[in-house]
Each structure stands twice: as structure tokens, then as C-alpha cells.
Amino acid sequence: xxLPLAVECKGLTKDYSHFxxxxxxxxxxxxAVMGLVGPNGAGKSTILRLVMGLLGxxxxxxxxxxxxxxxxxxxxKRNIGFISDDMxxxxxxxxxxxxxxxxxxxxxxxxxxxxxxxxxxxxxxxQKVKGLSHGQRVKATLLLALARRxxxxxxxxxxTGLDPAVRxxxxxxxxxxxxxxxxxxxxxxxxxxxxxxxxxYITFIYGGRIIESRNKEDFMDGWRRLRLTNMQSxxxxxxxxxxxxxxxxxxxxxxxxxxxxxxxxxxxxxxxVITAIERLSLEEIFLANVKCAKAMTMMEFxx
Amino acid sequence: MNVSIIPQLVKKDxxxxxxxxxxxxxxxxxxxxxxxxxxxxxxxxVLINIGFMxxxxxxxxxxxxxxxxxxxxxxxxSTQPFIMSLPVSAKEFTQAKLLINxxxxxxxxxxxxxxxxxxxxxxxxxxxxxxxxxxxxxxxxFVAYTCILSVSLLFQSLPMTVLSILIxxxxxxxxxxxxxxxxxxxxxxxGPVMVWNTTATTIVTVQVLVAVFAILMTLHIQGTKRDxx
Numbered sequence: 001x002x003l004p005l006a007v008e009c010k011g012l013t014k015d016y017s018h019f020x021x022x023x024x025x026x027x028x029x030x031x032a033v034m035g036l037v038g039p040n041g042a043g044k045s046t047i048l049r050l051v052m053g054l055l056g057x058x059x060x061x062x063x064x065x066x067x068x069x070x071x072x073x074x075x076x077k078r079n080i081g082f083i084s085d086d087m088x089x090x091x092x093x094x095x096x097x098x099x100x101x102x103x104x105x106x107x108x109x110x111x112x113x114x115x116x117x118x119x120x121x122x123x124x125x126x127q128k129v130k131g132l133s134h135g136q137r138v139k140a141t142l143l144l145a146l147a148r149r150x151x152x153x154x155x156x157x158x159x160t161g162l163d164p165a166v167r168x169x170x171x172x173x174x175x176x177x178x179x180x181x182x183x184x185x186x187x188x189x190x191x192x193x194x195x196x197x198x199x200x201y202i203t204f205i206y207g208g209r210i211i212e213s214r215n216k217e218d219f220m221d222g223w224r225r226l227r228l229t230n231m232q233s234x235x236x237x238x239x240x241x242x243x244x245x246x247x248x249x250x251x252x253x254x255x256x257x258x259x260x261x262x263x264x265x266x267x268x269x270x271x272x273v274i275t276a277i278e279r280l281s282l283e284e285i286f287l288a289n290v291k292c293a294k295a296m297t298m299m300e301f302x303x
Numbered sequence: 304m305n306v307s308i309i310p311q312l313v314k315k316d317x318x319x320x321x322x323x324x325x326x327x328x329x330x331x332x333x334x335x336x337x338x339x340x341x342x343x344x345x346x347x348x349v350l351i352n353i354g355f356m357x358x359x360x361x362x363x364x365x366x367x368x369x370x371x372x373x374x375x376x377x378x379x380x381s382t383q384p385f386i387m388s389l390p391v392s393a394k395e396f397t398q399a400k401l402l403i404n405x406x407x408x409x410x411x412x413x414x415x416x417x418x419x420x421x422x423x424x425x426x427x428x429x430x431x432x433x434x435x436x437x438x439x440x441x442x443x444x445f446v447a448y449t450c451i452l453s454v455s456l457l458f459q460s461l462p463m464t465v466l467s468i469l470i471x472x473x474x475x476x477x478x479x480x481x482x483x484x485x486x487x488x489x490x491x492x493x494g495p496v497m498v499w500n501t502t503a504t505t506i507v508t509v510q511v512l513v514a515v516f517a518i519l520m521t522l523h524i525q526g527t528k529r530d531x532x
Contacts, residue, residue: 049532054387056529070529074390082388088381090319097318104311105389141385 004066006030006152006184007051011060014046021046021208024060028201030151031181035199036188037282039290042205044188045084048156051186052082065152078106081145083138084156091130095123095140099147106148114147121169135166142170146177153177155187159194167191171198196220196282204286206293212257223285224259226267227276228252234271239263243292255280255288308391312399316373323372324407327365331411334361335418347428358419359444362411366448367468369407370455374400378459384532393531397456397522405518408448416441432494435503436483442510443479447471449514453521482506 005027012024021043028034036044049055051064053073062069067076089098095118103109118125121139123132132140138158145153153174159167175198177183189195195202196216203213212219230236230252236245241263244255252272256263264274280288334357341350377383386396423429423437454467482488487502525531 052388054384054530054532070392074392074395077388077390080388082384084384086381087384087388089385090382091380093319101311101315102389104314105308145388 003030003182005063006032006065007034007186008063009047009051009060010062012047012050012057012062013059014050014055015058019043019046019208021050024205024208024210026203026210026213028184028186030065030184031178032200033178033185033187033198034201034203035195036186036203036205037190037192037195037286038188038205040190043208044205045156046208047205048082048084048154048186048188052080052154053077079151080154081148081150081152082154082156083141083145083158085158085160086156087141089129089137089140089144092128094126094128095143096125098129098140098144099125102144102148108149110147110149113149114143117143117147117173120173135162138162138170139166142173146173151183153183153185153187155185157188157190159189159191167194174198192282192286202282204289206290207297211289211293220279220282220285222257222259223280223288224256224263225278225280225284226254226256226264226274227278228254228267228272229275230272232271236272237266237270239266244288255284257288307395308389309395309399309402312386312391312396313402316399316403320369320372320403323368324365327361327368327411331358331361331365331415334358335414338418338422342422342426351423351428354419354422358415362408362415363444363448365411366404366408367451370400370404370452371461371464373403374455375459375461375464379461383459387532392526393528394522394526396531397525400456401452401518401522404452405449408452409445412441412445412448430493430495431497432491434497435499435507436488436492439482439488439503439506439510440479442507442514443475446510446514446517447475449517453517456521457524 006029008027009024012021012026014021019041024043024047026034026047036047038044046055050057050062051069053062053064053070053076056070064076065079067073069076099114103111117123121136121143123136123140123143127136129137129140142158155174158174159170162170171194174185174187178185185198187195199216201213201215202219204211214222228236229250230247231250233250236242236252236254239256241256241258242254243257244253246253254267264277267274338350338354338357341353345353377386387393391399419441420437424431424434429437450471451464451467455464458464483492485502487500488506491498491500
């Protein structure tokens with residue numbers, strides 16, 4: 001039997017006075033990791049909250065693990081573990097209090113795994129939440145989400161504000177959670193390295209719109225930086241997929257998307273000498289995308 | 304299987320507040336214990352005023368502290384996303400909050416009302432004719448509480464809840480003064496026989512209906528909310 005998609009959003013729209021999420025289409029199958037990347041205020045958290053049924057869309061549809069959201073959120077959330085950076089536990093209570101509470105709700109609670117996570121995260125059951133550092137709080141929240149063995153993990157900026165060591169612990173545990181091939185993760189992060197490290201799919205969001213959504217290999221493979229020498233100051237070819245140009249004297253760095261073998265040839269025939277073709281890191285792609293998206297928004301505004 | 308988690312949410316809230324409840328219960332019981340010692344040693348009108356404060360003070364404060372801790376602070380301290388990540392809808396969340404707040408306040412209110420009635424009429428501080436009016440007073444307090452609880456659940460905002468406390472406290476006082484001077488009520492207050500005339504029964508019925516309406520309206524509105532965080 002075919003498994004339903006982990007997440008399937010079609011034409012998702014959410015209108016606020018200050019912000020509009022517009023026509024978001026987003027889907028990925030169970031067993032995959034989808035990373036949402038975008039600048040602050042792009043709409044990442046709004047999408048995740050819509051997926052969780054915490055917000056209702058103004059238009060469009062959302063299905064999570066086959067359940068229509070937000071109407072079937074109770075059934076869906078039995079199989080979802082959610083963490084967001086603005087989520088807090090009860091300060092006056094211990095980790096054990098929270099573990100007992102979650103255990104009383106989910107019959108899938110794995111007590112052995114919870115104990116393993118406690119040791120791995122160096123947490124103590126009887127520590128009160130108010131005495132935990134930020135990193136420990138994130139780890140405690142992660143423990144509560146993972147030990148119930150959900151089929152889908154939805155994480156909103158899970159690694160924000162963590163030191164590199166804790167960040168690695170959190171990411172490692174997210175990866176461990178995927179050992180079962182039907183478990184999926186949808187997560188957002190400012191940290192492009194996190195997204196690059198564990199995602200199967202990458203979605204870039206800007207200004208409430210999806211700019212690009214592809215599997216990681218295609219996403220990373222589609223971008224190149226061409227270093228050119230333009231001795232005779234000839235004009236660059238007018239390619240629609242040029243996203244950024246940085247010129248310094250006769251030296252020029254051109255960032256392109258949708259790269260294929262015909263791109264260098266077009267530069268060569270325009271009289272440019274290509275000295276290097278470089279692949280981009282996700283951070284560089286992110287910055288180029290933001291710059292380009294900003295310029296497009298400005299153009300739309302002027303028009 | 305979709306079994307509701309309302310019992311777990313109520314139990315969680317109870318565990319979060321039981322120390323506070325215990326403290327208020329002890330204060331209330333102490334005050335109730337002190338009142339008989341005062342009876343006969345101070346003038347009756349002083350006992351009535353002090354007794355009213357001693358009985359209602361802890362009960363009302365407990366009700367307000369409880370709804371702040373279980374409801375308003377859930378939002379203010381960002382524990383609500385944690386709760387709403389669990390298999391629960393906005394309507395069930397509200398039902399759970401009602402199921403912790405309403406019974407606890409009702410128990411306090413019933414005990415306080417029973418003790419007040421015993422002192423007022425059992426010990427003869429008030430004439431029997433005041434029974435309908437005192438009933439209206441205590442029902443008025445319950446109605447004000449349900450209205451404050453509704454505002455608190457609907458807005459989950461500290462300023463809105465504080466404002467509603469202020470409005471309903473002043474409003475209830477004004478309302479009680481008004482009915483105290485209504486002739487069909489005032490005429491019998493000092494009489495030796497309680498009279499449940501049409502005015503008195505209508506006022507009591509309306510009070511009960513307002514309390515029920517406030518709760519049902521809250522549940523309805525919460526059930527229709529599409530954004531709940």
C-alpha cells in the first residue's frame with residue numbers, strides 16, 4: 001500500500017496585515033528530510049504552524065501524513081513531534097514531570113529510548129526546567145518529542161542559539177531518528193550548514209513565496225560561480241539565469257542558477273575568458289537568492 | 304484511536320497548581336475557624352463586614368490566581384506551543400481549562416456560600432427576608448467569575464484579564480447596589496419571612512443563565528478559532 005506523503009501543501013495562502021504567505025506548494029514523501037531556508041520574516045514559521053494545524057490557511061489545502069489540517073489535527077498530531085524556538089516547558093517543574101506527562105498521552109512512548117537520550121544529552125530527570133541552560137532546554141524538548149517515536153518531526157529553528165557542540169548533538173539525534181525509513185523531518189533553520197548537512201530536499205522561501213524547492217543534489221548542482229576575465233570590457237551575455245554579478249576591474253564573478261554546459265559556451269562566445277567554475281555552498285546560494293529575490297521585489301514594487 | 308487528552312491536561316494543570324490550591328484552602332479554613340471565635344465578641348455589623356471579606360477574599364483570589372496560572376501564563380510564558388503540539392484542538396484545550404478552573408472555584412464558592420448562609424441566617428445575623436438578596440449576592444459573584452474566566456480564555460491576555468477583573472468587580476458592585484434598591488427586593492430584605500417573588504426569581508434565573516451562556520459562548524468561539532497560538 002502506498003504511504004501518504006509526509007506533508008502535502010497546495011496553494012497555501014495566509015494573509016496578515018503585515019505579511020502574506022502566497023500560493024505555497026510544498027510536498028515530500030515519508031522517510032525524507034525537508035529543510036526550509038529563508039531570511040527572517042520569510043514565512044518559514046508560518047508554514048510550519050500551518051502544517052501543525054496551529055494556524056488555519058486562508059486558502060489552499062494541507063495534508064499531513066494523510067490527515068487534512070487543521071480539521072484532523074488531533075489525529076495527525078498523534079504522529080508528529082514539534083519543536084519551535086519559542087516553545088517553553090514549565091519552569092517550576094522537572095524534566096521527569098514533563099516525561100510523565102508526555103508518557104501519559106502517547107502509548108508509543110519509548111521509556112528505554114528516553115533513558116538513552118537522557119544519558120546522551122547529559123540531562124538529569126530531576127532537574128527543574130528553570131535551572132537548565134538554553135542548550136539543555138532544547139535537548140529536553142527534543143527528548144520529549146523523540147521518545148514518543150513520532151512519524152514526522154517538525155522543527156522550527158531547532159538549533160538557534162546553540163553552541164556548536166550542542167548543535168551537533170541535536171543534529172545527530174535528528175539523524176538517528178531517521179534510522180527508520182518511514183520517519184520524516186520538516187525543519188527550518190537560519191543555519192544553512194544544518195540544512196545542507198541533513199536535508200534531502202531544500203525549499204528556499206522569501207517574502208512569503210517559495211523561490212525554489214528541489215532535492216538537495218539538484219538544488220546544489222544548479223548553482224555555479226563563473227570567474228571571468230573581461231580584458232576588453234565586453235558586455236556580458238544577457239542570460240535570464242544570472243543571479244549576481246560582482247565586477248572588479250577586468251575580473252568578474254557571475255553567479256548563475258539552472259547551470260548547464262551551455263552556460264560557459266555563451267560566455268566564451270561573448271568574448272569572456274572563464275578562469276574558474278566553482279560550486280557554491282548553501283550559504284552562498286542562500287545569499288545570492290536573497291539578493292536576487294530582494295531585487296525582484298524592488299522591481300515589482302517600482303512597476 | 305483518537306482518545307481525548309483532556310483528562311491528562313486537567314491532571315497536568317492540577318499538579319502545577321495544587322500547592323497554591325492547598326495554601327488558599329488552608330487560609331480559607333483558618334478564616335472559617337476564626338469567625339465563630341469573633342461571634343459575640345464584636346458587634347454583629349462588624350462581624351458581617353469582616354466575615355464577608357474573610358470568606359470571599361481567599362476564594363476570589365484563588366479563582367483569579369488559578370486562571371492566571373493555568374491559562375494566561377500558558378500564553379505569556381510560551382508553554383502553549385508545547386501543549387498545542389500535542390494531539391489537542393483549541394476547543395479541547397479550552398474544555399480542559401474550564402474543567403480545572405470552574406470546579407475548583409465552584410467548590411470554594413459553595414463552601415464559602417454555605418458558611419456565609421450559616422452565619423447570616425443560622426446564627427440570626429440577618430433576618431430570613433434577606434435570603435433572596437444574599438442568594439443574589441453570592442450568585443452575582445459566581446457570574447462575575449465565569450465572565451472573567453471567559454474573557455481570560457478568549458483573550459489569554461494579562462491586560463485583558465486584569466481589565467475584566469476590574470470591570471466585573473465594579474460592575475457586580477453596581478449591579479448589587481441596584482437590585483438592593485429595587486422595591487420588590489428591598490421591601491422584604493428586613494422582613495422575618497423570605498419572599499421569592501417574580502422579581503427575585505427572575506433575577507436569580509437570569510444570573511444562572513448568564514453564567515451558563517458565558518461558558519457556552521466561550522466554548523463556541525474557541526471551537527471556531529482557526530488561529531490558536
